Amino acid sequence: MTPQIPERPQDAKADINGVSDDDRSGSRQAEEPIRRSRAANVFILILAGGLAVTAVAVLANFLTARSRDAVVEATPIDIKTPISGILVELRAKAGSAVSAGQSLGRVEDPRASGLELRNLKTSLLTAGSDLEELDEEVAKQRLLVETIRNDADQQQALEIERSSRELQRLEAEVRRSREEVAFIDRDLKRQQTLFRAGAVAETVVDRASTDLAREREQLAALEERLAGQKSVVAAARKNLTLTTTRSNFDPAVRLQEAKLKLQRLEGRRRTQAKRVEGLTKQLETAGVARGLQSESTLVSPRQAVVWRLLANQGDTLRAEAPVLQLIDCKDRFITTFVKESDLNRVRIGGPARIDLVGDSLDLRGEVATIRSGLGRVSLKDDTNPIPINLARESQVRVRILNDIPAPPLKFCYVGFTARVSFER
Template sequence: MSASSHDTTLPAPESGNAPKDKRKRTRALLVVLAIVILAAVAWLLLWLFVFSTRETTDDAYVGGNQVGISAQVPGIVIAVYADDTQRVNAGQVLVRLDPTDADMALRKAGAALAQAVRQVRQQTQSAASADASLAARRLDLQRAQDDLKRRLPLLAEKAVAPEEVQHARDAVATAQSALESAQRQADASRALVDGSDVRDNPAVQQARASFRQAWVAAQRNAIVAPVDGYVAQRSVQLGNSVQPGQPLMTVLPLHDLWVDANFKESQLRHVRIGQPARVEADLYGGGVTYHGKVVGLGAGTGSVFSLLPAQNATGNWIKVVQRVPVRIALDPRDLDAHPLRIGLSTSVTVDIGDDRGDVLAKAPSTVPTAQTSVYDDVAAKADAAADAIVQANLGIASP
């Protein structure tokens, strides 16, 4: 047998690098697995301590009071002192109306008040005169009665004629009638002035009220700003004939703003009044953060209060996640540093870590939502003007 017939192919020996490659693959898999586990743990911790303790929405917009400026009395506009975008201070005159008619009405009311004071003074003097006349009539009656008493014994002794006694009786009856008439006259005179002095007399008080009304109406020809703010929506023009209640412009107090954040209903489970919130406005981006807190949750979803509420009782119905407005009060210091405008878009993050607060307010608010003091001294000034007229017409002898 030849040698070639016994040739066989021997297997190649295994490479010495195979175990090393296997160990590398195992190590790589372990590293990847460790990274995945660490990432999962990190995400779990992030969700537990960060994402689960806050609710976020970008369906949020800046809100604020829009103080409408309107006329309180009719008139013709003769001056406009403020325009859109301009700042105004509380008490500043914004629009002035023609004062001609109001001034004439005020003068008439002042004259009527003066006349009322003088008439009451005259009535007081008339009452005093009636009292003096009443006293005189009493003396006349007493004198007539005394004369009759003296003549009656003389009549029994026939010392006087019966006619003389009859005349004495007639004199007593006449004096009695005169006394009764004087009493009624005194009562009528006193009925107008008893129980009050000149200042408190009903006629004077009525004339005083008419004067105060005319004085206030004259002052309202100057339409003032009730709050500090910025003018918007000016529609009034020179020469306009305005009526009470007609809108002229709007004043926006930009130092007192809030954010209405519209959260999904599924996000409200742990939202409570008093929880802190962070707000970022698109105007400034993420570089500016506003600090605030939840002050209230809306009493209904936006669809309920819309102009055309949804009609869900129909054949074709699709469930839509509803949103509820949550009011976020902003720190005024943040607003002073970075002013906002009503209607700007924002993103809101509410910290819901502490959800022990109230969902709805338990008690009514006792603090005014907004108030102004620019009209506080109007009544006092009107009273002072009325007092001056009354004092000028009282006279020295009056109380």
């Protein structure tokens, strides 16, 4: 028996023309245009923007050369101790900024010998005592010279006075003798006139003539004595004597001897003073040397950042042993490698951007040097040629500019991994 299939209601509702409702709705949809949603439009815009950004990035990548990853470096400064000893003080720590001339630590050597310094101090003390004694002797001798000079001056004055008085007496006698000679000469002439007149005897004339001759002799003797006395006065004025012999008790002789002794003492004093001056300079030099040998202060030569400590406080160090290491944050650089084919986009002095891996900050720099052919170039005569098909990369050194602050606690980004981009 065959089952009966019920008729669909829509089939029963077909119009008399034989067209169903489904056929009518399908024809209406075919006649209306297809409409996109708003989400579809946004998606298309985003896709177009992404394609534009990709195109710009491809163009920038074509115009920009990029290097391999490299490490930011800086100029290291090793601080060493000039002497052997114990690091008794260490004022710096890693990551701290230090200025030029700042004290970083102190090393002392308790075994440094001070024997030479003590010997020099003893010699200087002895030389100083001898100089003081010479000063006293010179002072006493100067006082003695002054006293003897006063005595000699007084003696000279007395000698001049006595000689002058004797000279005056002789001058008076000479005057009297000349007057007497003149009188006798006149009397002789009167007696001769009377004799010729016959008034007096010849003996009277002879007596007068004899008296005149004797008086003239006495006058001549007095004049000689007067000339001699004038010489005595002249000698006395020059502190000389023509009449006596001077002995060691004479003030003039004693004055000469005292002056000679004073000159010898002053010469010894000058020599001793120079010796004291020389010992003083030696002591100063020895003191400085002793200080340099027994104690040394570690000083920063420039403004820098402490990179690491190589010794601890209390350590025993040898001479020239490193104590700490500084880095100069103003002299930072990065040495990296680029493909030799990208060198046409890199130029000396050209700008560069340093992308730090460990920080979101980008640094600026400029190309300092370009060295190509490392490993493929030999600068000496070598019979074994280097293969040219080695890796063709060039070394580029970039100097980092200091226009961005370098934090000391991040060690000025030294040691950070970075990648360098070179722009045309």
